[in-house]
Amino acid sequence: MWSVPTVAISPIFLSSAGDKADEKNRELLLDRDRNRETCRGIYDHMDHEGSGDGIDAGDLKQALQRHGIRVTIVQAAQLIKEIDDDGNGSINFEEFFEAVQAHFERQYNKELTNDLIAEKESATMAAA
Numbered sequence: 001m002w003s004v005p006t007v008a009i010s011p012i013f014l015s016s017a018g019d020k021a022d023e024k025n026r027e028l029l030l031d032r033d034r035n036r037e038t039c040r041g042i043y044d045h046m047d048h049e050g051s052g053d054g055i056d057a058g059d060l061k062q063a064l065q066r067h068g069i070r071v072t073i074v075q076a077a078q079l080i081k082e083i084d085d086d087g088n089g090s091i092n093f094e095e096f097f098e099a100v101q102a103h104f105e106r107q108y109n110k111e112l113t114n115d116l117i118a119e120k121e122s123a124t125m126a127a128a
Helices: 019-030 032-046 057-066 073-083 093-127
Strands: none
Touching: 032 057, 032 093, 057 073, 073 093
């Protein structure tokens, strides 16, 4: 599965500052309308030609390079292929948004799992 490069893509910041922060992060994660608006701005910026036809391999390569991520056109095309659900060779906004949203959901779940494991290990060590 494609993973979003580490660039500022959303106002979602995951932390382990406690239950209150975790709940706030979850609310932000699930605020699809807010995330959709943020993604729209990023998508429009990445659609180099501004044609609205989608982000192609060239657009993606240029966007990643602007963030210091070097990829070949072949690598960019592979990333496009992994997200391109309709097979037209470019990423439309819905495909982009769903890929970004899925990335943040996986990230949130991973951090939540790591926090639970750390808590269990801490409790086990305290009981010993």
